[in-house]
Amino acid sequence: MRILVVEDDAETAAYVVAGIEADGHTADVALDGQEGFNLAIGNTYDVIVVDRMLPGCDGLVIVKRLREAGIETPALFLTARAGIDDRVEGLDAGGDDYLTKPFAFSELMARLNALVRRSPFSQIKVTTLRVADLEMDLLKRKVRRGAREIDLQPREFRLLEYLMQNEDHVVTRTMLLEHVWGFHFDPKTKIVETHISRIRSKLDRDAECELIHTIRGSGYVIRAPS
Numbered sequence: 001m002r003i004l005v006v007e008d009d010a011e012t013a014a015y016v017v018a019g020i021e022a023d024g025h026t027a028d029v030a031l032d033g034q035e036g037f038n039l040a041i042g043n044t045y046d047v048i049v050v051d052r053m054l055p056g057c058d059g060l061v062i063v064k065r066l067r068e069a070g071i072e073t074p075a076l077f078l079t080a081r082a083g084i085d086d087r088v089e090g091l092d093a094g095g096d097d098y099l100t101k102p103f104a105f106s107e108l109m110a111r112l113n114a115l116v117r118r119s120p121f122s123q124i125k126v127t128t129l130r131v132a133d134l135e136m137d138l139l140k141r142k143v144r145r146g147a148r149e150i151d152l153q154p155r156e157f158r159l160l161e162y163l164m165q166n167e168d169h170v171v172t173r174t175m176l177l178e179h180v181w182g183f184h185f186d187p188k189t190k191i192v193e194t195h196i197s198r199i200r201s202k203l204d205r206d207a208e209c210e211l212i213h214t215i216r217g218s219g220y221v222i223r224a225p226s
Contacts, residue, residue, distance in 0.1 A: 001025040001046040001116055006036030006062065007078070008054050012101075016049065016078075017182075019105045028179050033057025040066055042169055045073050046116050049108075052079035052090065060093045067094035074115035078103065129164040132224035134203065134211055136164055150202050155180065159195050160203075163212065163222040172219035196220060 003020055005027055007013040013029050020027040028043070030036035033054035040048055040062065048066075052059040063075050074097075077090040082100040090098045097111050129136040133146045141157060143150040152160065159180045163171060173192050177183040181191065196212065204210050209225045 001112070002044070003027045003112065004030070004036065004039055004043070004045045004048045004050075006030045006033065006040075006048065006050040006054065006059065008032055008051060016105070016108070019109070023109060033059065033062055037062045037065060040073065041069060041071060043165055047112050048073055048075045049078050049112070050075055050095075052077055052081050052086070060089060063090075063094045074118070076108075076111060076115060078108065129161065131164055131167050131211055131222055132209075133207075134164070136161060145203055145207060148206070152199070152202065156195055156199050156202075160199055160222075163220065166222075168221065168223045170215050170218050170221045175219070 001020075003025055005013055005016050005020070007016065007029070008031050010031065013031065017027045017029055028039055028045075030039050034056035036050065036054070037057055048063075050059045050062055054062075059077060059079070063077075066073070066075070075095050076097040076099060077095045078099050078101065079086070079090075080101045087098045096115050099108060099111060127137065127139050129138065135144050136157075137143075138161070143152055143157070143160065159176060162176065162179055174186070176192050177186065196214075200210065200212055203212065211224070212220055212222050215221055
């Protein structure tokens, strides 16, 4: 499963993500509501875990806005608000389940698995990403540009995958550090820039145009030539 965790408490978010990854799944993290909404609307997830009380955008508002946008990804509220009225509000907002803190991780995963099994989208899996003549096979872990196969290291593959999943959207350095390396802090190195440079040299060799662009002061974007 690919899971989005929207949780402003860094310790709780790290605990949940560590458990998800130990269970063999992947997780993206947003530490505020607006970032969580942006990730949810710009990416494909099997299920979303969202707190109620968040800076930037309340969890109820996130789920309501997703439903209004036609996004039916199952959503589980994970929150300290345990009253009956709170549960009703969460479910009425479009949530599919509600789990209160403190919680047992085994119960959280059982609930997430149940939500995904019930989801009408659970059988729809994106296995190939494409941007212009660049193609990534997520099952075979292969990348081609035109007829040429491109050899990427695992971290390069994950970085390119994240860029392609966010085609035409600017991805910041912070987002790459969080989602590719799992850093929730800036290590003050040029690790992102170095990997981007390596990927570009591999993708653009003998190609007519660049696909990865630097947006000065913002980050990077991958897009097909206009």
